[in-house]
Amino acid sequence: MKFINAFFIGILFVLAVIFTLFVGLKTSYFDYYKVSEYFNIIFVDSVPWLWILPTSFVFGYLIFYTPFRKFIRIFYAIILLVCALSWQDELGRKIGEFIFKGELTTIKPSPDLNITIKGNVIYTGRKQIYFLRSDTGKVVEIKRF
Template sequence: MSKVIQALLSGMFFTFILDFFLFLGIKENYIDYYNIKVYYNILFADHQNIYIFSFFTLLLGYITIYLNNKIAITITGILFLLSASTLIPPVGKKVAEKILMQKNVTLQTQKYSYHGDIYYDGRKEITFYDNTLKKVIILNKNEIKGKY
């Protein structure tokens, strides 16, 4: 097997591991915290960015195959610690808020208008905190007018 293919496969493997821990921390410290009904697999699949994944695949593949072992271990170790840091509750919650939460949004349905924060924008439903009601509500995406 050529070194280029080894680099690609190694990069994909290490990037997948980093992604796994990043989304595990988000699931544990944000999704479960707000009692949002979404499976880990859906969360993981729906929020992958192919450009970021490809960049880290190429970067980590190059690092693991072509660089000195000490440098490769140091860089991958640091990246692992950064992605695994989402398992620390305040860090995981803050990272998830940056990725998933949309603040100060107004949503319109046929009958009502809601103002608050989108906690999670799922495939069919939106988990929304309404500032007026002071509680979390679930809204069907098909009922919402316009873009939010």
């Protein structure tokens, strides 16, 4: 029974941290660059779900059943506060750029056109690529093909 409790409580605590981070990224990174993807799609596509399952079991067990659980609870509170810092616009934008922004590259917006655009990939969605042009500083949406 300890293992089942540890797993489900661990999932709640781990997802709370990740959700706190992504809410900050949504308001300070994706809204800043006008990425028009739904929050749920960004969240589901960006979270490594296979890593969350074992992490949540270990974390749930550590937070409830180990002798040093007070230390783990303090550590969790610090992690949660650090993730809440992503709600601050400047810091959240830097975190989003670190996670999602690609290197300077050249992209062809359409296979039919014979032009290329230089810039950075801001986010690769399911159907579109959000690309920050280096010449105009505007984000353009390019359909994935």
